[in-house]
Amino acid sequence: MDTLMYINENRVRELLDWDKVFEVTEKAMEAVARNRAIQNARSVTDLNQSNLLFVMPGRLNDNDNGALGCKIVSYFPQNTNLPPLMANIVLMDDATGALQAVIAATEITAWRTAAASAVATKYLHNENNKILAIIGAGAQAKIHAVCLSYFFKFEEVRVWNRNEERAMKLVAELNDDGKSKCRFTACGSVQSCVADADVLVTTTGADDTLLKLEWLKQDVHINAVGVSLNCREIDDEVYKASNVYIDHWEGARDELKHLLDIGIQFKGQIGDLICGSIKPPSEKSITIFESLGMAVEDCAMARMIYDLHVEKSNVTDKRVVK
Template sequence: MSDARRCRSASGGMSAGEPQQGSGWPPGQVKWVCEEQVQQVLTWDRLLPAITRALESFSRGPDHPQGAVQPLRSRINVPQRQEIMLTMPGMVRGHSLAVKVLTHYPSNSARGITTRSSTILLLHVDTGLPAAVLQGSTITEMRTAAASAVATLRVLKGKDIPKKGHDKLVVAVLGAGAQARSHARVMAHVLNVDKVMVWARRTEAAEALCQVLRSESIPAAAATSVQQAVAAADIINCCTGTSTPLLKACWVKPWAHINSIGAPFPYKQELEKDLVRSAIIYTDSYEAAVKESGDIIAAGAEVYAEIGEVLLGSKPVIADKITIFKALGLAVEDAVSAQLVYDALSAEDKE
C-alpha cells in the first residue's frame, strides 16, 4: 500500500473528502492530507517559486490585486502549564486562503507523544468553503527554510557574492532540530556549498544531523562552539530555541549574511545586540518584526526592508555590511504551500 493510500485509510471521519477515481476532489468535500502525502509532492523546486510569490504578495499589501491579507498571529497561553496555541490566517488574493493552528504542550512528553502540533485548514479562495485539512509540520519546516533561501539568494545577488556554479560557499547552521536540518538541505540545494558547519548545545545532536546530511551527499561537519561554526561562514542560519543571545558580531565576517528564525517572541533573543545594530536588517513583515522579534526590540534596531520589497525591486540590497534576514513566519507562506500540495495531489488523482 502506498503512503498516500495509508493516509487515506487512516483518515477516518474525513472519508467524505475522498476523491472519485479520476475526477479530482469534488467541490464542498474536505480532504485530509497527512505528512506522508505532503512529503510526496512538496519539493524545493516547486516550493521556492511559491514562497517568492507569497513574500512579494505580502509586501504589495492587502489592497493590491496581487497582494496578500494577513493579520498578526493570535496567541492563547496557559501559564500554569506553559501551553501555547497560535492561530495564523492568511490569504493571497485570487490564489490561496488558509489558517494554521500551532500548539506547544510540553506536558505531552510525559505521555510519550509529540509536544508540538501544526494543522492547516485550506479553503477555496473563491468560495470560502473548506478544501482540505493538512498536517502542517512538513510545510512549516520547509516553507520557513525556503523563505530563508529566497532571501539569501536575493541578498547574495545584490552583494555579488558567488552563487551556484561559481566559488563554493561555507554555510553555518546553529541548531540540530527540524529547522536546522531543513535549512542545511535547502542551502545545499540552491548554493554551491563547500561545507556545512553544524553547532548544537549537545555535540551528539550536531553529529547526528551531520550524519543525516552526509548520507544525502551534503558535506557537513560538527563544530564544538558557535565561534568555530561561524568563523569561515558566508551564510549563517540561526535555528535555535534559545532565549539568550548566542551569536556575537566579532565572530561574523563583515560581508556575511545571517538568516535568523529563532527568538520569535519579544522576550527571546539569539543575536547579540551589537550584531543586530551593526547589520542591515531585512524581514518578512515590518509589523511582526517590531512587535514580535526580541532581537530587534532589544537592540532598538531599524528594519531596512521587507524581503518582498527587495524581490519586487522597490528596495535595493545594501552590499557593504553584514545582512540579517529576520523571519517571523508568514501565514501566507502556509497558504501558498498548502495550495501547492492540494493542487499537486488533485492533479495526481486525475491521472
C-alpha cells in the same frame, strides 16, 4: 455522508519538491510587498512560557497560488516521541469561505521556512557562498542544511548544538544521505562554527545570547529563524551593526518590539527586495533576515499541495463537506 478531505504528512511529503516550493514561497513574499496578501499579526498563545500555540490566518490573492487559509501550529519543545513543532492548515474556498481541506503542515512549515531563508539569501548574499553555519540541530536546522545546500554551492555546512552528540548525529545523517556534494561537520563551539561563515542560520529560539559580533565575518548573511516569546539568540550588538530585513511589517511590529526598542530600523521586507522597491546594501555589511514565518506562505503552499493532490489522485469531487 459528509466527508472531510485530509491530506496527511506522508502524502504532503510525496508532493514536495524544492524548486516548486522555492517558487511558491518567493511569489508569496513578493505578493506581500505588492499588497496582494492579507495577514494580521498572528495570535501567539503562551501555554506555560515554553509551549506555544500560533494561529495564523491569511489570504493570498494570486491566480496560481491564491488561497484563503489558517494554519494552527503547536510548539512543545520538550516533545521527544513527537516532533516539537506540529501544524495543520485549514484551506477554504476563496470565494465562499467554505471548507475545502485540512492539510498536515508540519513538513510544509519546515520546507517553506527554509525556502524563505533561501529566497532571502538569494537577494542578500548570492555570491561566494562557501561556508554555511547552522546553530541548532532540530527540525529547522536539518531542513535548512538540506535546502541551502541544494540552492547554493556550499563546500562545507557546519552545525553546532548545545548537545554535541545531536549535532554529530545530524551531520552523520546528512553525509550518509549523499544527496549533496558538500561536507557536513559538527562543531564544538558556536565561535568555531561561525568563524569565516558566509551564511548563517540560527534555529534555537534561545533566550540567552549565543552569537557575538566579534566572531562574525563582516559581510555574513544571517537567517534568524528561531522564534520564541523571549528569543535572544543573536546579541543586540550584532543587530546594531547590521542591515535588518523582515518578512512582513504586521508581524514585525508585533513580535520584534525588542529590536525596535533598541533602535533597530528595519530596512524593509524581503518582498520589497524581490519587487525592486528597495535595493540590497551597496556597502559590505552584515545582513539579517529576521524570519517570523507568514500565513500567506502557508496559504500558497496549501493551494499547491491541494492542487497537486487533486490532479495526481484523480479526485473528481473537490467539495469537502457535502
